[in-house]
Amino acid sequence: MPPLxxxxxxxxxxxxxxxxxxxxxxxxxxxxxxxxxxxxxxGFVAEVDGVFAGLVTLHLDEGAWQCEVVTLSSxxxxxxxxxxxxxxxxxxxxxxGCRRIYLTTTNDNTHAIRFYQRREWRFSALHQGIVDRxxxxxxxxxxxxxxxxxxxxxxxxxxxxxxxxxxxxTTRRDSIAWxxxxxxxxxxxxxxxxxxxxTMGFILTLVLSVVLLPVTLxxxxxxxxxxxxxxxxxxxxxxxxKKVPGLSWVNVWGRKLIRISTKQQAIEVxxxxxxxxxxNPIVVAAVVTFRFVDSQKAALDVEDAAAFVRTxxxxxxxxxxxxxxxxxxxHTTSLKSETEGIARExxxxxxxxxxxAGAAIASFELSDLSxxxxxxxxxxxxxxxxxxxxxxxxxVDGAVQIVHHAIELLGQNGHTLLPAEExxxxxxxxxxxxxxxxxxxxxxxxxxxxxxxxxxxxxxxLLEKIATNTTPRTR
Numbered sequence: 343m344p345p346l347x348x349x350x351x352x353x354x355x356x357x358x359x360x361x362x363x364x365x366x367x368x369x370x371x372x373x374x375x376x377x378x379x380x381x382x383x384x385g386f387v388a389e390v391d392g393v394f395a396g397l398v399t400l401h402l403d404e405g406a407w408q409c410e411v412v413t414l415s416s417x418x419x420x421x422x423x424x425x426x427x428x429x430x431x432x433x434x435x436x437x438x439g440c441r442r443i444y445l446t447t448t449n450d451n452t453h454a455i456r457f458y459q460r461r462e463w464r465f466s467a468l469h470q471g472i473v474d475r476x477x478x479x480x481x482x483x484x485x486x487x488x489x490x491x492x493x494x495x496x497x498x499x500x501x502x503x504x505x506x507x508x509x510x511x512t513t514r515r516d517s518i519a520w521x522x523x524x525x526x527x528x529x530x531x532x533x534x535x536x537x538x539x540x541t542m543g544f545i546l547t548l549v550l551s552v553v554l555l556p557v558t559l560x561x562x563x564x565x566x567x568x569x570x571x572x573x574x575x576x577x578x579x580x581x582x583x584k585k586v587p588g589l590s591w592v593n594v595w596g597r598k599l600i601r602i603s604t605k606q607q608a609i610e611v612x613x614x615x616x617x618x619x620x621x622n623p624i625v626v627a628a629v630v631t632f633r634f635v636d637s638q639k640a641a642l643d644v645e646d647a648a649a650f651v652r653t654x655x656x657x658x659x660x661x662x663x664x665x666x667x668x669x670x671x672x673h674t675t676s677l678k679s680e681t682e683g684i685a686r687e688x689x690x691x692x693x694x695x696x697x698x699a700g701a702a703i704a705s706f707e708l709s710d711l712s713x714x715x716x717x718x719x720x721x722x723x724x725x726x727x728x729x730x731x732x733x734x735x736x737x738v739d740g741a742v743q744i745v746h747h748a749i750e751l752l753g754q755n756g757h758t759l760l761p762a763e764e765x766x767x768x769x770x771x772x773x774x775x776x777x778x779x780x781x782x783x784x785x786x787x788x789x790x791x792x793x794x795x796x797x798x799x800x801x802x803x804l805l806e807k808i809a810t811n812t813t814p815r816t817r
Contacts, residue, residue, distance in 0.1 A: 345390050
């Protein structure tokens with residue numbers, strides 16, 4: 343039976359997350375150095391006899407001129423599920439006006455490489471070492487993949503969407519020309535009307551370089567340290583980005599250098615007072631670990647990228663902390679108990695806000711969590727009362743078990759107790775075991791309603807004898 347392929351629906355979310363964890367051990371998927379929250383992407387699911395059988399998730403690039411297949415997986419091999427999902431992805435791209443659809447796979451996935459090429463997808467690029475750079479952000483990423491092959495690179499495959507009756511090569515050339523003219527090419531000018539900005543900048547740079555040649559030769563050298571990238575602007579326009587460590591030469595005239603560190607950075611979100619989900623004021627603080635993976639965005643798209651991340655982290659911390667109570671008695675999600683889930687939610691939310699700055703968030707963890715000073719005393723009293731109640735409950739449960747066991751042992755050893763005696767024994771044992779202060783035992787001289795016949799006479803004689811023996815003698 344051929345698989346049924348349909349668009350993702352909200353009810354599919356648990357199965358989607360299970361599928362992602364089955365194949366990638368996470369819902370966060372990295373491709374070409376970018377992180378995707380795959381469980382939030384559009385896509386398609388495949389079903390066989392009503393049972394979940396496969397998944398494809400998609401991402402439309404900015405401008406929707408191309409579409410990326412982020413994940414593709416199936417639970418059955420040689421059943422046509424992967425091919426059906428891939429055809430659905432191609433149809434999705436065509437529907438959204440994309441000219442190109444592409445995907446990446448790691449260098450160890452030889453099965454996938456064969457699969458895509460058999461379906462007329464073409465190898466388009468090799469991204470060497472990109473998995474190693476991602477592994478620096480995600481240390482848990484395994485080094486060994488399929489067949490014991492070390493995973494270092496990503497292979498990119500593409501399919502240029504072909505119009506009916508047109509050859510692949512012709513359409514591909516037309517699509518490349520369309521993309522170049524739309525995204526890369528400068529507006530064309532007549533030969534007699536060159537770009538004035540380009541001309542003036544070039545002439546000024548040339549004149550200054552020739553007139554001040556010694557200064558140009560000496561001052562144009564730029565040192566690029568390890569784990570740092572240099573964004574060079576020429577007369578206010580992006581000129582080049584230096585990523586290779588070492589000594590580089592960038593003409594000093596009209597340039598502006600913006601240095602972006604790609605090292606792991608940690609910022610502290612200082613203690614702040616927030617109202618939790620129950621409206622109680624709490625003090626929270628956090629530590630964010632991140633690094634910049636897109637130096638162009640960090641340098642040009644935001645003002646002071648590090649401060650931007652810090653400000654957004656403060657906003658995310660307040661936003662997430664206000665959604666949940668500090669602690670919960672009915673075992674629902676709370677800040678105190680679900681620290682791992684809260685940290686993951688904060689990291690994902692912050693990542694969505696700082697992508698514009700080219701930052702990748704590695705972790706976002708709470709470093710301080712407590713009640714605010716103005717209610718800390720009251721909450722401490724409440725916690726002490728709750729702890730006292732819990733402790734007394736344990737003591738009472740234990741006392742009942744001890745008393746019950748004692749009565750059973752007495753019965754097994756042949757000691758039969760009257761109901762009144764049993765009630766008194768239970769009462770005395772509970773008082774002794776559950777009491778907080780030291781108990782002074784007393785012995786009752788009568789047995790209440792069950793007194794023996796002649797007990798009063800024997801007691802009177804006993805008291806007279808005691809009185810006689812204790813009366814002082816006179817000489």
